[in-house]
Amino acid sequence: MKQKLIAFLIMLFLLPFSNAWAGKRVSLDITSAEFRKIPVAVPYFVNKNRPDAVQQADRDLAVLAAKALDFHGFIQTIPASSYGARQDANWKSVGADYTVIGQYEVSGDSVVMEMRLNNVLEGKMILGRRYTFPWNKSRKMILKFCDEVIEKLTGIPGISETKIAFVSDTTGKKEIYLADIFGDSVRQVTRHKYLAVSPRFSPDNSKLTYTSYHRGNANLYITDLSQDKTTQALSRRAGLNMAPAWAPNGRSLVATLSKDGNPDLYQLTLDGSIVRRLTVNAGINVSPNFSPDGRQLVFVSDRAGEPQIYMMDYNSGSTRRITYQGNENTTPAWSPDGKWIVYTCKYEGQYQLFKISPEGGSPIQLTTSAGDHEAPSWSPDSRQIVFSRSVNGKKKLYVISQSGRDMRQLFSLDGNQTTPQWSYRVN
Structure with missing residues (x-):
């Protein structure tokens, strides 16, 4: 009883x-x-x-x-x-x-x-x-x-109206595409007929930055999504011009440039002018990503001999390493609520997703299935993560909860889809 x-x-x-x-x-x-x-x-x-x-x-x-x-x-x-x-x-x-x-x-x-x-x-x-x-x-x-x-x-608004930017080789060339979360209304953004990678939304979702090799160099471009065309070459400096991170206020970016030989992080204005250099010849420095408040920056560097994730105070430049497990940790993405950093780790011969507190500590493994899981990006509500998964030689976009449950294919399109980027919340 x-x-x-x-x-x-x-x-x-x-x-x-x-x-x-x-x-x-x-x-x-x-x-x-x-x-x-x-x-x-x-x-x-x-x-x-x-x-x-x-x-x-x-x-x-x-x-x-x-x-x-x-x-x-x-x-x-x-x-x-x-x-x-x-x-x-x-x-x-x-x-x-x-x-x-x-x-x-x-x-x-x-x-x-x-x-x-x-x-x-x-x-x-x-x-x-x-x-x-x-x-x-x-x-x-x-x-x-x-x-x-x-x-x-x-108590948290939904994400039904958000979009996903990604790279697809549907046409035979890797171009940037845009789709809603259901895979409907797919739109081809670039038509360079050459390699285009690393799409990044501006905080107001009105623009998209990406890197294209169609002029023989890894150049950085910014596209006005309302006009459906490339409106500005952001950086055509010799060498790499790669994978920018938008500052949360939308007024500047951080990108990897190798104009002086070493791939380093630079702060850029929206017209591509250099404001300051953030890293100085301390290994290869790539994949920057801002904290939600814009005060810190995570990025990947091999300054210790292998790719690991570091955190930088954006004002002072003070830097510390936050990953120590695994010998290849890349593509960090900070959750919009500021609680987690998700990243790709080469683990037991395959690329899996892990998350770690911004303070460091023990990482938590999110994916365990066969295939490579790469290039994670958070949903605006910090509840889900989109990423590229390679299965049977094909790369498709998948979604998983931030706790590592309910992994499912996002949508099915012809060809391969990689390097997804979730848009910000639609106002």
Whole structure:
């Protein structure tokens, strides 16, 4: 009897929303080994113009919403087929903790859409929105609402509208591409018909820097994404002009230049002028990445004989080494919340992903599967990491949670995809 009472009390404690928490956000520890994904039902949307007839758009809108919610890693949407995709299903018997209900009405080229997030246990709406927009903006509105759902449940906005920049050889040449997180709306950014690498978003997502070899040298370029063309050669200095890191304020960059022989880090203005040299002939210095507050910089150097990760105070230049395990540690990326640095480590003959505290200490291995796992980049909410994985001779983009769970292929495109870069959050 006592054990049953204890079990009952524990069950009450673990309920996602109790009456005492009504209307409050829930802090979800999705890194916990005991974490249970939240079951959410997203039935087909209803067109008020034809409420009794299910149309393709009704299905498509619901499928998009479910896909966006699932992507975040802590929601498991319930297959609509299990309850007939109806909005009047018995949600408790279906097993849903929450429902996302959508209705819309078309008038000419405009749509009025209402979406609600309902708490099944409490039997009430906890988030509701009404949008009026052109029909061609319906996808954007669905994703916008899904991001608000994520924020309502966790206190952190979702990432449904973010994008991934990456390198692909789909055309036979390595060019820079841009896609949303679902692999839809793929856009080719560069058309040099030559090797282009290392795409990097500006903090406002309006520009992309990259290195291209199409003029016979590793030159650095900056592209205005609104114009779909290269607008400026940032650095064409002799030697390497590589992999810049944008300062969080968007006013300057740090890149690797080898104009004087040794690959060193330099601070550049947005027109490519050199502000200062950050490293001086202390081995090869590459892959810079800023801390979220812009006060520190992590980078890779072989000054001790092998590639390791170092941290520099951006103002004073004071530098310390933070990785000591493994003889090849590269491509560091600082999480947006400032808590972790993820990087690639050659471990037991393969490249695997590890993360480490900015203070150093013992690294935590994130990937263990076969193949090489390289070039990690954080999602804006610091919950997921995108990277390139080589399997059976093909390189594809994968995503994994920051705790090392739920690894899955991001999307499937022709050819090889490498060196992904996650955009910043869309305002």
